[in-house]
Amino acid sequence: MSYSKIAKDGLWEQNVVFSQLLGMCPTLAVTTSGTNGLGMGLATTAVLAVANMLVSSVRMYVTPQVRIPVYIVLIATLVTVVDLTLNAYLHDLYKVLGMYIALIVANCSVLGRAEAFAAREPVLPSGWDGLFMGLGFTIALTLIGLIREFLGAGTLFSQASLLLGSHFHFMEITAIPNYGGFLMMILPPGGFLVLGCLLAAKRVYQVKTGQQVTESAGHALA
Amino acid sequence: MDLQALREKLGYHSAALGVIALGASVTLAFADLGTHKGIEEAEKRDLQQSLAQVLPEGFADNDLLKDKVVIKDAKGEDVQVFRARLKGEAKGAVFQQANRGYADDVVVLMGVDVSGKLLGVRVIKHRETPGLGDKIEIAKTDWILGFNGKSLGDPPVEKFGVKKDGGIFDQFAGATITPRAVVKSVREGLQFYAAHKDEILAAAGEEKKVAHEQSGPHQDPAKKDI
Numbered sequence: 001m002s003y004s005k006i007a008k009d010g011l012w013e014q015n016v017v018f019s020q021l022l023g024m025c026p027t028l029a030v031t032t033s034g035t036n037g038l039g040m041g042l043a044t045t046a047v048l049a050v051a052n053m054l055v056s057s058v059r060m061y062v063t064p065q066v067r068i069p070v071y072i073v074l075i076a077t078l079v080t081v082v083d084l085t086l087n088a089y090l091h092d093l094y095k096v097l098g099m100y101i102a103l104i105v106a107n108c109s110v111l112g113r114a115e116a117f118a119a120r121e122p123v124l125p126s127g128w129d130g131l132f133m134g135l136g137f138t139i140a141l142t143l144i145g146l147i148r149e150f151l152g153a154g155t156l157f158s159q160a161s162l163l164l165g166s167h168f169h170f171m172e173i174t175a176i177p178n179y180g181g182f183l184m185m186i187l188p189p190g191g192f193l194v195l196g197c198l199l200a201a202k203r204v205y206q207v208k209t210g211q212q213v214t215e216s217a218g219h220a221l222a
Numbered sequence: 223m224d225l226q227a228l229r230e231k232l233g234y235h236s237a238a239l240g241v242i243a244l245g246a247s248v249t250l251a252f253a254d255l256g257t258h259k260g261i262e263e264a265e266k267r268d269l270q271q272s273l274a275q276v277l278p279e280g281f282a283d284n285d286l287l288k289d290k291v292v293i294k295d296a297k298g299e300d301v302q303v304f305r306a307r308l309k310g311e312a313k314g315a316v317f318q319q320a321n322r323g324y325a326d327d328v329v330v331l332m333g334v335d336v337s338g339k340l341l342g343v344r345v346i347k348h349r350e351t352p353g354l355g356d357k358i359e360i361a362k363t364d365w366i367l368g369f370n371g372k373s374l375g376d377p378p379v380e381k382f383g384v385k386k387d388g389g390i391f392d393q394f395a396g397a398t399i400t401p402r403a404v405v406k407s408v409r410e411g412l413q414f415y416a417a418h419k420d421e422i423l424a425a426a427g428e429e430k431k432v433a434h435e436q437s438g439p440h441q442d443p444a445k446k447d448i
Contacts, residue, residue: 029351058242063229066239077246081253088260091267099349099356162361186354187396 001121003128010132017140017195018202022109027141028191030100034157037145038138040100045134047082047104048113051075052130055118062119071114079105096163109137140198147194152186154179268346269331273304273316275360276333276342282306282313293421295319295414303422306333312423314341315415319407324399325349328358330407332369334415336423343369343408348400355400365392365401374412382409 016022026044031037054074062070083101086094104110113133118126149155154176161169184190206212228234266287273286286304295301304316314335320327329347334340343366345358357363368391372382383389384402393401415422 032354060225061238062242063235063238066235069239070242073242073246077249080250084253084257084261088257088264091264094264095268099351102349159362183395 001125003125006125006129007132010129010134010136011139012136014133014136015140016109016112016133016137017144018199020109020112021199022112023107023137025106026100026103027144027195028188030103031141031145031148031191031194032186033149033153033155033159034142034146035160035163036100037141037143038157038160039097039163040103041134041138041141043082043097043100044104044107044110044137045131047075047079048110048134048137049127049130051078051110052113052118052126053123054078055114056121056123056126059119067115067119068111071111071119075110075114076105109133144191144194144198147198148185148190150175152182152184152190154181265347272331272344272346273333275344276316276331277306277314278341281308281341283308286316291422293414293418296410296417301414303418305422312336315422317411317414318346319411319414321403321407321410323348323350323403324355324397325351328400328403328407330404330411332408332411334373334412337373338412338415338419339371339373340369340408340412342367343404345404350400351397354394354397357394357397358400358404365394366404368392369408372408374416379409 010016014020017027023044026040030040051074055071058070058074079101083098086097086101113130117129121129146156149158154174156173156175157171160171161167164171185194270287284305284307286306289307290302290304292300292302301317301319305312306314306316314333316331316333318329318331320329322328326349327347328345328350330343331346332340332343344360345366348355348358350356350358357365360366374382377390381388381390382405384391384393384398384405386393386398387402389405391401391405
């Protein structure tokens with residue numbers, strides 16, 4: 001499989017959120033603002049890429065019978081190490097990202113990619129796949145977060161400087177001044193509504209442009 | 223024997239799982255060892271910054287981290303009480319309280335003056351849902367400032383709760399459990415201070431005395447050396 005095909009799969013064809021419908025827990029829970037979505041997406045991307053490479057490097061030694069516990073142990077260990085290291089050495093970043101990191105263990109897209117890709121492919125393509133699956137996830141989460149934030153609070157990327165550093169103050173935009181807020185979009189139903197509309201929009205676009213509609217590859221896993 | 227033949231054996235599965243689990247445990251043990259100190263120091267730095275936040279500027283001139291006393295609270299847990307002093311006179315105290323929020327313990331740090339009036343409250347550690355429960359952070363909203371100036375009689379204890387429970391403090395839309403935990407911690411903290419006020423303030427003098435006595439013997443050998 002070519003690298004460009006893998007990248008295209010991750011970003012569009014097999015997008016974790018919009019095609020595979022995996023990782024719904026963080027997708028719906030964290031995307032109350034663009035910044036939150038971006039933070040969760042980036043943290044997940046790092047874990048996905050490294051977890052895929054780890055799983056791929058032990059794929060010769062793991063038998064099908066014990067593969068799931070092995071993957072889970074590997075992923076949980078990785079996430080815990082990332083959590084501890086960030087806490088100790090990048091404490092300011094950890095204070096912002098910290099609460100997302102533990103949630104990554106519960107993201108079944110990490111296990112899904114280990115099973116569907118990394119268990120069969122060499123190390124480098126697996127890392128590449130993890131990277132682009134993660135980026136696709138990041139884009140989806142940021143997009144959902146931005147829409148919910150815009151409709152719910154009238155802002156875009158509020159508190160982005162907390163996540164990315166003070167240079168990124170310019171990203172924080174108050175799109176609608178003196179907006180009273182539309183609470184439902186921030187609450188869980190808003191997540192379902194926005195996700196549903198985006199899913200429908202993607203499908204309509206694919207049908208209209210004559211693209212093959214990707215069937216959810218995640219059904220067997222979810 | 224090549225790997226393919228080995229993989230067919232029954233014991234191979236458990237051995238493979240065992241080796242991976244062992245490797246993971248060793249990795250985690252080393253990660254914990256390697257980061258333990260860093261995390262402790264980072265949390266201490268946080269505490270120092272927070273201590274400064276819950277007391278007004280110029281309120282105390284002593285090093286609070288060094289001037290502490292450990293007292294058991296009503297739940298039987300040790301509470302570290304840091305004493306704030308200006309020119310040696312006890313002015314107030316800072317201590318932590320924790321109650322379970324939605325995901326994990328929400329730890330708040332609170333500063334009170336001698337009479338038991340709140341000078342400031344900050345949440346220093348929590349794992350609440352981003353976007354819902356994290357509004358207790360000063361960086362997100364100024365909700366936590368609502369405690370400033372409150373004390374055990376103001377509002378009365380039965381009103382010292384979130385609005386949903388008949389109290390005076392706002393909860394957030396979509397998150398009641400988190401602010402409820404914070405309000406409960408603050409209330410319990412004030413009760414703790416009221417119950418142990420004499421101990422906390424008296425101990426301030428005592429420890430000074432103890433510190434003085436301790437410094438005595440230390441000086442003696444030094445003198446002998448001379």
